[in-house]
């Protein structure tokens with residue numbers, strides 16, 4: 001009896017945690033990005049039956065993005081449903097109104113078993129191509145220190161679409177940046193606190209492109225592609241086209257591959273197997289939130305081990321609070337900046353056998369919809385952290 005009561009209390013506490021998580025999701029991600037998800041996250045936070053959908057799945061699967069993706073996947077083949085009418089990516093035109101949450105709730109009820117299966121078996125899989133802006137800015141910084149060709153490895157690469165960053169066109173503040181490839185994939189980003197002109201330089205030659213992921217996405221598998229597309233938000237028609245363009249390009253060129261591996265245990269070994277002696281740029285974007293504090297530092301130790309053999313530059317786009325828990329040597333992270341986890345920091349950590357140099361390069365929205373370059377290397381981010 002005591003056990004049953006403890007279990008009930010445990011579930012109630014977990015439901016409260018999830019409620020807060022959905023409210024945070026609504027405030028941090030919905031605002032200005034997705035009126036549909038903003039309203040739905042508030043709706044889920046206020047509905048015990050909807051929250052219960054996540055209570056029966058493993059801890060690490062209890063994420064708002066996973067619930068919304070699972071529903072989105074099912075909606076893609078049910079475009080005549082009442083709920084799909086609110087999703088422009090599924091051809092819907094209906095504005096958010098007081099029937100949205102009831103339509104979501106009814107849809108979840110009708111497809112409860114399919115949802116439960118998806119939520120317990122699938123994990124978050126996104127590939128946010130706009131984060132290539134952070135990669136380009138990081139590689140420009142690396143070039144200033146180590147000019148010449150580099151190898152590129154992304155850890156937590158998902159489908160590996162960021163590895164083709166130099167095959168895409170970039171539009172900063174609406175202006176096309178050079179060189180232009182007339183690519184079907186256009187990456188757009190607003191530049192804040194500065195002008196977009198000249199912030200991207202011509203990328204160096206990339207000698208090889210390799211991704212590492214615990215669960216790589218096989219783009220030849222239609223189910224895997226559909227799951228990746230399910231993470232596109234309801235209003236993001238343009239992002240869906242960009243993602244599909246990048247998938248087609250990656251499938252057609254086969255220029256990059258993604259191997260199965262764990263950031264914490266496999267990074268140094270995989271880097272040691274790369275031929276050549278040119279510097280390796282290791283890119284991570286939105287990886288650290290998947291690692292425990294210990295695993296984050298184990299990953300950095302792996303980079304340091306690899307750097308004993310050849311120069312390694314870690315270019316990151318990650319949340320400040322998570323970076324602050326690592327051994328990175330960045331004084332600004334010891335201050336209030338570490339509280340701003342709804343922003344990402346873009347930076348680089350250059351390492352070789354003798355030394356390392358860590359530097360922040362700018363602040364960004366987690367999806368790189370905007371980027372604010374740091375004016376100079378001693379900047380403490382006081383001016384831009386609270387906007």
Ligand SMILES: C[S@@+](CC[C@H](N)C(=O)[O-])C[C@H]1O[C@@H](n2cnc3c(N)ncnc32)[C@H](O)[C@@H]1O
Nearest residue numbers: 126127128156158213214215262263285286290
């Ligand atoms: C949010 S996605 C980001 C994907 C990509 N970096 C981007 O910005 O679009 C995080 C990725 O990290 C992978 N991942 C999580 N933990 C990992 C680990 N310990 N080692 C390697 N990859 C991991 C996940 O499988 C997922 O593909």
